[in-house]
Amino acid sequence: MTDESKALQPKEKKEVTTSTEQTRPGPVFIPVVDIFETEKELTLLADMPGVKAENLNIDINKGVLTLIGDVQPPEAKGETEVWREYRTGKYQREFHLSDIIDQAKIEAELKDGVLRLRLPKIEAAKPRKIAVKAS
Amino acid sequence: MILRRITDWPTLSTGSPFDEFERMRRNMDRLYGALRGGLAAEPGAGVFPLMNVTEDNDHFYIRAELPGVKANELDITVTGDSLTIAGERKIPAEAEQVQYHRREREAGKFSRVITLPSQIDTNKVEAFSKDGILTISLAKSEAAKPKQITIKVS
Numbered sequence: 001m002t003d004e005s006k007a008l009q010p011k012e013k014k015e016v017t018t019s020t021e022q023t024r025p026g027p028v029f030i031p032v033v034d035i036f037e038t039e040k041e042l043t044l045l046a047d048m049p050g051v052k053a054e055n056l057n058i059d060i061n062k063g064v065l066t067l068i069g070d071v072q073p074p075e076a077k078g079e080t081e082v083w084r085e086y087r088t089g090k091y092q093r094e095f096h097l098s099d100i101i102d103q104a105k106i107e108a109e110l111k112d113g114v115l116r117l118r119l120p121k122i123e124a125a126k127p128r129k130i131a132v133k134a135s
Numbered sequence: 136m137i138l139r140r141i142t143d144w145p146t147l148s149t150g151s152p153f154d155e156f157e158r159m160r161r162n163m164d165r166l167y168g169a170l171r172g173g174l175a176a177e178p179g180a181g182v183f184p185l186m187n188v189t190e191d192n193d194h195f196y197i198r199a200e201l202p203g204v205k206a207n208e209l210d211i212t213v214t215g216d217s218l219t220i221a222g223e224r225k226i227p228a229e230a231e232q233v234q235y236h237r238r239e240r241e242a243g244k245f246s247r248v249i250t251l252p253s254q255i256d257t258n259k260v261e262a263f264s265k266d267g268i269l270t271i272s273l274a275k276s277e278a279a280k281p282k283q284i285t286i287k288v289s
Binding site: 051 | 189190243
C-alpha cells in the first residue's frame with residue numbers, strides 16, 4: 001500500500017505519441033491507471049479529471065479496451081490566463097485484455113474524476129478446481 | 136511581471152552562492168519553456184498540485200486537478216494576497232486477495248502556497264470541486280480592481 005504520509009510530487013501529464021493523427025487538434029493525455037485482478041473480474045481505476053460521464057467512451061473491440069474521455073476547457077469566456085502549469089485535453093488509453101470479458105456485465109462509475117471500471121470475466125475463463133479422485 | 140510575482144519565492148539567504156545559480160537556472164528554464172509554448176519546463180515551483188490561474192475584472196480563478204479529492208476535505212487559507220491549500224489524496228485499499236497489474240495512481244499529502252498578483256477580498260473566496268477539478272474563485276479587493284476612468288471634455 002502507498003505510504004499515507006508521503007508527500008505528493010507534481011507530475012506533468014504524459015501526452016500520447018502515436019502516428020495516427022487526431023481529427024481535432026489539441027493535446028491528448030494518457031490517464032494514470034491502477035489495474036487489479038481477482039478470480040472473477042478485472043478492475044481498472046483511471047484518473048481522468050475534468051471528464052463528465054457523458055463525454056467518456058469505453059469500448060471493447062477484439063480484446064482491446066479503449067478509454068476516451070473528452071474534456072471541455074473549464075475556463076469561462078471572460079477569463080484571461082495569468083499563469084499556467086498544466087494543460088487540459090482529451091484522455092485516451094488502450095489496453096489489451098488477456099481474459100475474455102463478459103461484456104454484458106461491465107460496470108463503469110465515474111466519480112470526482114476517477115473512473116472505476118469492473119470487467120467481469122466470463123465463466124469459462126474463471127479458474128476451476130479439478131478434483132482428482134483417488135482410485 | 137505578473138508571471139514573476141506568482142512564482143518568485145522568497146529567497147532564503149543561506150549564504151551559499153549555489154542558491155543564486157539555482158534561482159537563475161530556474162528562471163532560465165521558465166523562460167525557455169515560455170518561448171516553446173507558454174509552459175514552463177519545470178512546472179511551477181515543483182509543488183503539488185499544479186495550478187492554473189486566470190482572472191477577469193473582479194476575480195482570480197485558481198484551478199487544480201485533484202481527482203478523487205473533495206473540496207470539503209481540503210484546508211484552504213487565505214491572507215491578503217496569498218492562498219494556502221493543503222490536503223491529502225487517499226486511495227482506499229482494495230480487498231486483500233487482489234493481484235495488481237498496474238499501480239500508477241498516487242496517494243499522499245500536499246500543501247502549497249500561491250501568491251496572487253494583487254490583493255484579494257478574503258471574505259469573498261469560494262471553492263468547489265467538480266469532476267475532480269478544484270476551482271477557487273477569489274474576489275479582488277476594491278483597490279486592486281481595474282477602474283474605468285472617464286475623461287471629461289470641457
